[in-house]
Amino acid sequence: MTRLFPLGCLTAIVLAACGGATSESAAPKTTTTESASPSTGGEARIREALAGPQRPDKEKARDIYRHPAETLAFFGVKPESKVVELWPGGGWYTAVLAPVVRGHGKLTVTSADPAVATGFQKESAEKYAARLRETPAAFDQVEVRYINAPSVLTLGPEGSADVVLTFRNVHNWMKGGFADKVFAAAFQVLKKGGVLGVEEHRAPAGTTTEKSIETGYVTEDTVIQFAKAAGFVLDAKSEVNANPKDTKDYPKGVWTLPPTLQLGDEGREKYLAIGESDRMTLRFKKP
Numbered sequence: 001m002t003r004l005f006p007l008g009c010l011t012a013i014v015l016a017a018c019g020g021a022t023s024e025s026a027a028p029k030t031t032t033t034e035s036a037s038p039s040t041g042g043e044a045r046i047r048e049a050l051a052g053p054q055r056p057d058k059e060k061a062r063d064i065y066r067h068p069a070e071t072l073a074f075f076g077v078k079p080e081s082k083v084v085e086l087w088p089g090g091g092w093y094t095a096v097l098a099p100v101v102r103g104h105g106k107l108t109v110t111s112a113d114p115a116v117a118t119g120f121q122k123e124s125a126e127k128y129a130a131r132l133r134e135t136p137a138a139f140d141q142v143e144v145r146y147i148n149a150p151s152v153l154t155l156g157p158e159g160s161a162d163v164v165l166t167f168r169n170v171h172n173w174m175k176g177g178f179a180d181k182v183f184a185a186a187f188q189v190l191k192k193g194g195v196l197g198v199e200e201h202r203a204p205a206g207t208t209t210e211k212s213i214e215t216g217y218v219t220e221d222t223v224i225q226f227a228k229a230a231g232f233v234l235d236a237k238s239e240v241n242a243n244p245k246d247t248k249d250y251p252k253g254v255w256t257l258p259p260t261l262q263l264g265d266e267g268r269e270k271y272l273a274i275g276e277s278d279r280m281t282l283r284f285k286k287p
Contacts, residue, residue, distance in 0.1 A: 042078045042100065043069075049099035054138035059092055062259065065276035068096050070240045075197035075283060077163055079104040084155050084189060086110050086166040086182065090124075091131050093167055098139050106143065108156060113146040153181045155189040164190055165197045168216075168279070170223055175213045183230035187286055196232055196284040198223055199241060201254045201277045215253035220280050232284035239281070246278035 046069050050060070077083060081101055088094045088109050101107050112125040132139040147153065155164070164186040173179035186196050203217035212218045224234055250256035254277050256263055261271060 042073070045079050045100045046072055046077075046096070049096045052095075052099055052138065054099065054135050055095045059095065062092065062276070065241075065243075065258075066092075067240045068093065071197075071199065071238075071281060072096070072100070074236070074238045074240060074281060075163060075165060076195050077101075077165075081105045081162045082108075082160060084108045084110075084161045084164045084186075086155075086164065086186070087169050087172075088128065088167075091128055093165070094132075094142065095138065097165075098142050102138070102141050105162075107141070108143040108145055108161070110145050110147050110155065153178070153185045155185045158188050159191040161189045161194060162191065163195045163197060167199045168201060170198065170200045170218050170226070171212055171216045174209060174218070174222075179226055180229065183226045183232070187230040187232060190286045192286055194286045195235075196227065196286070198227070198282045198284070199279050200282075202242075202280040204248065215248070215250075217248050217254055217277070220282070223280065223282060227282075227284045231286065233287055234282065235285045236283045237281065238283070241279035241281045243275055243278040245274045247274075248278065 049055075050063065050069060077097070077100065079101055082105050083097055083101060085094060085097060085107065086109075088111070094107070094109060097107050111128055112121045114122055114125040114129055117125050129144070132142055132144070145155065155161070166182075166186075170179060173182050183196075190196065200223055201217045203212055203215070203219045203222075205219055205221065207215075207217060207219050209222070212222065220237075227234065246257070248254075250271075252262040254260075256267075257271050257274055257277055259276070261268060263271070
């Protein structure tokens with residue numbers, strides 16, 4: 001377990017880019033929900049993990065919005081994959097990934113260090129650590145990597161990972177001013193041909209950085225530019241996590257929608273009917 005000082009400004013723990021630019025060899029593929037279905041090799045383990053007791057019912061209820069089986073298949077996660085999950089929040093995706101790779105591959109996650117974090121970061125890190133500790137049958141092989149300040153951001157040995165995944169975190173990295181460093185670190189840790197999988201709340205084209213930080217919605221172009229600047233090539237896009245009902249114009253930004261429902265009972269039924277946010281699902285590769 002690597003012990004480093006935690007990053008600041010990480011609201012990603014709640015809900016939860018840089019080197020020279022590279023050219024793309026071909027236009028990225030766009031896939032639908034159907035064409036992003038799980039591959040034969042990992043399908044059984046993914047389905048088993050989704051149904052497992054390490055996932056409480058309230059997390060399983062989010063599957064209809066988050067499409068984890070299709071999303072992980074699109075990102076190419078297999079039982080033998082060496083996966084790095086960035087800022088996993090409460091562990092929603094950790095609870096799926098850990099059983100899939102357990103005994104075959106490896107899962108490394110990033111976290112604030114409960115021993116030195118303060119305030120909300122400390123509370124969140126402690127809850128996450130407790131979750132891993134209390135269910136060893138699912139989480140005993142998860143490696144937790146405590147992250148240092150942005151100037152010293154590493155995710156593991158160079159070329160050691162097959163897949164790096166991030167779910168709804170980019171807006172927080174932008175707020176903290178270190179998104180470029182995260183993307184660069186992801187590039188460094190991946191082996192040649194490795195995949196960076198990004199799922200993020202999708203803003204309308206032309207949305208400013210300031211508006212993205214305020215609302216939580218980020219444009220696809222912004223994410224693509226962060227990734228390209230780090231050296232990645234955009235390989236494919238999927239609409240598996242798209243939600244056309246999401247109008248993206250709420251009083252509390254994306255946190256107005258479930259599961260946060262930051263307005264409480266105000267407009268609750270309306271926001272529940274919309275569901276979770278419209279999200280881009282992008283697959284990048286390290287050339």
